Amino acid sequence: MEFTELGDSGIPAGRLALWTPSAPDADWADDPRAPALVHEHHVRAAAAHGPRHVAPAWIGVSFRVGRCDPERIAAAFSAWLSAHEHLRSTLVTAPGGCARRTLPGSAVTLRRQDVGDFADGASAGRQIEAFFDRGTGPLGWPPVLFATVDGADGVTVFVGADHGVMDGCTLAMIPGEIRDALAGRTGPAPRPTFLDYGAEEPQLLDRLPAEPDRTAPWRALPTDPRGRTPAFPLPLGAPETPLPQTSGYHWLLDGPAATRFATASRAAGGTTAAGLLACLALASAEVTGGRQLSLISLANTRPEAWRAAPGWFVGLHPVRIPAAPGAAFADTVAPAAAELRRRAPGPGGSLPHISRMLRRPIHPRFVVSYLDVRRVTGTPPRPEDVMLRSRIHGPAEVYVWLTRSERGVHLSTRFPDTAVARANVGRFVLAAAHAADRVVQGHRAEAVPAPA
Numbered sequence: 001m002e003f004t005e006l007g008d009s010g011i012p013a014g015r016l017a018l019w020t021p022s023a024p025d026a027d028w029a030d031d032p033r034a035p036a037l038v039h040e041h042h043v044r045a046a047a048a049h050g051p052r053h054v055a056p057a058w059i060g061v062s063f064r065v066g067r068c069d070p071e072r073i074a075a076a077f078s079a080w081l082s083a084h085e086h087l088r089s090t091l092v093t094a095p096g097g098c099a100r101r102t103l104p105g106s107a108v109t110l111r112r113q114d115v116g117d118f119a120d121g122a123s124a125g126r127q128i129e130a131f132f133d134r135g136t137g138p139l140g141w142p143p144v145l146f147a148t149v150d151g152a153d154g155v156t157v158f159v160g161a162d163h164g165v166m167d168g169c170t171l172a173m174i175p176g177e178i179r180d181a182l183a184g185r186t187g188p189a190p191r192p193t194f195l196d197y198g199a200e201e202p203q204l205l206d207r208l209p210a211e212p213d214r215t216a217p218w219r220a221l222p223t224d225p226r227g228r229t230p231a232f233p234l235p236l237g238a239p240e241t242p243l244p245q246t247s248g249y250h251w252l253l254d255g256p257a258a259t260r261f262a263t264a265s266r267a268a269g270g271t272t273a274a275g276l277l278a279c280l281a282l283a284s285a286e287v288t289g290g291r292q293l294s295l296i297s298l299a300n301t302r303p304e305a306w307r308a309a310p311g312w313f314v315g316l317h318p319v320r321i322p323a324a325p326g327a328a329f330a331d332t333v334a335p336a337a338a339e340l341r342r343r344a345p346g347p348g349g350s351l352p353h354i355s356r357m358l359r360r361p362i363h364p365r366f367v368v369s370y371l372d373v374r375r376v377t378g379t380p381p382r383p384e385d386v387m388l389r390s391r392i393h394g395p396a397e398v399y400v401w402l403t404r405s406e407r408g409v410h411l412s413t414r415f416p417d418t419a420v421a422r423a424n425v426g427r428f429v430l431a432a433a434h435a436a437d438r439v440v441q442g443h444r445a446e447a448v449p450a451p452a
Contacts, residue, residue: 001382001386001387001410002249002251002387002405002407002410002412003386003387003388003389003401003412004386004387004388004389004412005247005388006062006125006128006132006158006390007126008247009125009388010386011125011128011156012124012153012156013118013119013120013121013149013151014124014149014150014156015114015118015149016114016115016116016124016127016148017070017114017115017147018112018131019073019077019110019113019145019147019148020111020135021077021081021108021109021110021142021145022108022111022142023088023103023108027107028101028102029101030100030101031089031101031195032199033100033195033199034097034199034202035198036194036197036201036311036312037201037347038164038352039091039312040091040097040352041351043091043138043139043164044093044098046137046139055137056133056390056391057163057390057392058161058390059161059163059168059171059387059388059389060132060159060387060388060389061158061159061171061381061386061388062156062157063156063175063178063179063382063384063386064153064154064384065154065156065157065182066154066155067154068155068182074110074112075181076181076182077110078108079186080178080181081108081144082105083187083189083190084189084190084193085102085189086310086311087142087143087144087165088103088107089141090140090141090143102195115127118149121151124149128147128158129390129391131145131147132145132160132390133390136160138164143162144161144165144166146158146159157178158388159174160388160390165311165312166310166311166312167300167312167314168371168403169302169310169377170310170311171387172376172380172381172387173310173376173378174310175379175381175385176378176380176381177378179379190308192309193309193311194306194310194311194312194313197303197311197313204303204346204347205347205353208348214348215357217317217342218318218357218358219358221318221320222294227360228365229296229318229364229365229366230295230366231365231366231396232365232428233287233288234287234424234427235424236415236416236420236425237418237419237420238420239396240396241395242395243393243416243418244393244416244417245392245416246415246417246422248413248425248426248429249412250411250412251407251408251409251410252408252409252410252411252432252436253409255408257408257440258408260440261409261436261440262275264440265278265439267330268333269333269334270333270334270340271337272404273370274336274340275436276370276402277297277319277321277340277368278321278323278329278332279329279432279436280295280321280368280428280432281321281327281332282327282332282431282432283431283434283435284428284431285323285325285327286325286431286435287424287427291324292321292323293319293320293321293323294318294320294321295319295366296316296317296319296364296366296367297317297318297339297343297367297370298314298317298369299317299343300314300345300371301313301314301315301346301347301348303345303346308377308378315346316349316350316351316354316362316364317342319340321335321339322335329438365395365396365397366398367397367398367399367400369399369402371402371403373403374404374406383407387403389414392414394414394416396416397415399414399415400412409436411429411432413429
């Protein structure tokens, strides 16, 4: 399973249909549960731009389901929405906060728009992308839309959703859940839900250690003279104002190589995630000559009670990994593993909570995420399933997504669409790939040459 933009995901030719959830206005009811801090922050930030502002930032997934008639597909989509109340809920901005309204599961129906036949999958993809761009914003309802392409190999399903209701783990759950729904295997709705989490979050925060213990790693993170979080270690040739971002993709390790890499990482006292962070640190040392890689990592923060709950459970964590040019992989894994051990599931890592603790806004500029889709709850995704993200305009920032699946480890990047960024992100990724390959081949990472 890989993480790509929709246009890079290999869309088949076929008959395109767009599916929009709908519900009668009379079925909406006030819901006293408070929103999760990260979701409320997301909605209020969007509302500050006004209802006419469109800035696509959706995520999604695509997967094949074989031969299916439209009635079965509609029933499966409806059953899936009924099982997840956070997809049947909306936040309405109000002075000082947000009010929640929620629909009963029986209220949701699917409206289908048959667009027509497309001999060119890229043309169908542009229609799907425009549909998701227009309809999956943080304000209003529904937060999730569907598209299907009925092609020569059966039906391919596309799901796009506002990031406020989904994270990477949720995306990895979706193909199995909808395939189960198509087969009539829809089980009871998972409890507690993301909405219950929002209601309990204040109590969960009260149980955390004292703030000085939680803010110390953030205050120790290197910042620039303007107090900003660490940037990508090479120039990007980009202004601070938003500009189009582009993407890059690289299969870092195939399946057997990923298994050998995991074994080497365990032997060095870490995990696959720690080993991959170590390779990024070694890459940074190789291409910059620096002695430390600093970044912000993303992590699944679901408490145990919410292990099976879809939603947006993502925490930000500061990471500093020493790695001088010529450092050994084993020596670099140890500090990377120590950094990851400091991350604990729970509510303390959300962006608004961290900003509140530090008494200043946090704007991540260099972010790395690791997700092992083999470990998600429920039916695991198939190797050919694809996680999607929208095109985006952004400031001078770089995101790196590392995804482990049965096929291996896939590396996806998003960065400013400039010649300087394309060259330097490419250099960094290639150096990381070489570091990972040396581990797999049994060579010592100290063989990494220092820059001239």
